[in-house]
Amino acid sequence: MIDLYAAGTSNGMRARIGLEECGLAYTLKPVDIAKGENKTPQFLAMNPNGQIPVIVDHEGPGGKPVTISQSTAILIYAAEKSGRHQPKDASKRPAFWQALMSASTDVTPTLGTVFGIIRGKDPHAPTADMFKGRFRNYLKVWDDVLAKRKYAAGDEVSIADFSLYAGYARAKGVIPDACEGFAHLQRWADEIGARPAVQRALKF
Numbered sequence: 001m002i003d004l005y006a007a008g009t010s011n012g013m014r015a016r017i018g019l020e021e022c023g024l025a026y027t028l029k030p031v032d033i034a035k036g037e038n039k040t041p042q043f044l045a046m047n048p049n050g051q052i053p054v055i056v057d058h059e060g061p062g063g064k065p066v067t068i069s070q071s072t073a074i075l076i077y078a079a080e081k082s083g084r085h086q087p088k089d090a091s092k093r094p095a096f097w098q099a100l101m102s103a104s105t106d107v108t109p110t111l112g113t114v115f116g117i118i119r120g121k122d123p124h125a126p127t128a129d130m131f132k133g134r135f136r137n138y139l140k141v142w143d144d145v146l147a148k149r150k151y152a153a154g155d156e157v158s159i160a161d162f163s164l165y166a167g168y169a170r171a172k173g174v175i176p177d178a179c180e181g182f183a184h185l186q187r188w189a190d191e192i193g194a195r196p197a198v199q200r201a202l203k204f
């Protein structure tokens with residue numbers, strides 16, 4: 001059994017979608033970031049960064065417990081453990097890695113930066129606009145990709161889709177204006193968002 005420490009943010013959703021989609025049994029341990037539950041000594045012992053998500057798999061590799069932070073590391077762990085949602089064909093893996101990294105290291109951190117600026121006490125509009133523009137540019141590139149491909153990394157759904165979906169869904173909820181005008185991306189998001197495992201994962 002896996003314990004998932006998370007909240008309903010893009011990073012929390014990413015990890016939970018991975019567990020749900022990979023069919024791994026887990027217990028959700030909600031973490032209230034506003035109350036600082038991610039900064040307690042117990043939490044910091046799991047992730048010294050004091051950030052969700054974290055999983056503890058009590059039956060990790062070799063039957064030993066393992067603790068993992070970083071939402072994309074959790075996605076990869078879930079895919080490896082279950083043997084699901086990453087291409088087995090070596091020729092498809094470079095596009096898969098690229099898609100996964102774009103979703104996890106371009107889209108989501110830029111979104112986090114936008115949130116950090118607009119939620120700050122004295123938001124600096126030009127800086128917010130700059131990062132929003134960067135975010136929209138990533139979405140534009142994804143829109144072009146999804147005009148030609150069914151899924152983020154090709155013709156099969158993968159954890160790259162789950163990573164991208166977590167960021168996109170969160171952006172749609174908080175800064176919908178930044179997500180307007182991308183029909184192919186929206187077609188893809190409608191399909192990913194309708195998956196039962198994804199729907200379960202979003203209910204925090």
Ligand SMILES: N[C@@H](CCC(=O)N[C@@H](CS)C(=O)NCC(=O)O)C(=O)O
Pocket residue numbers: 009010011012033038050051052053069070071072112
């Ligand atoms: N790179 C990390 C980022 C994790 C992260 O930024 N978590 C946020 C919520 S989305 C958090 O816990 N923020 C609270 C804090 O930093 O104090 C990941 O992918 O898991």
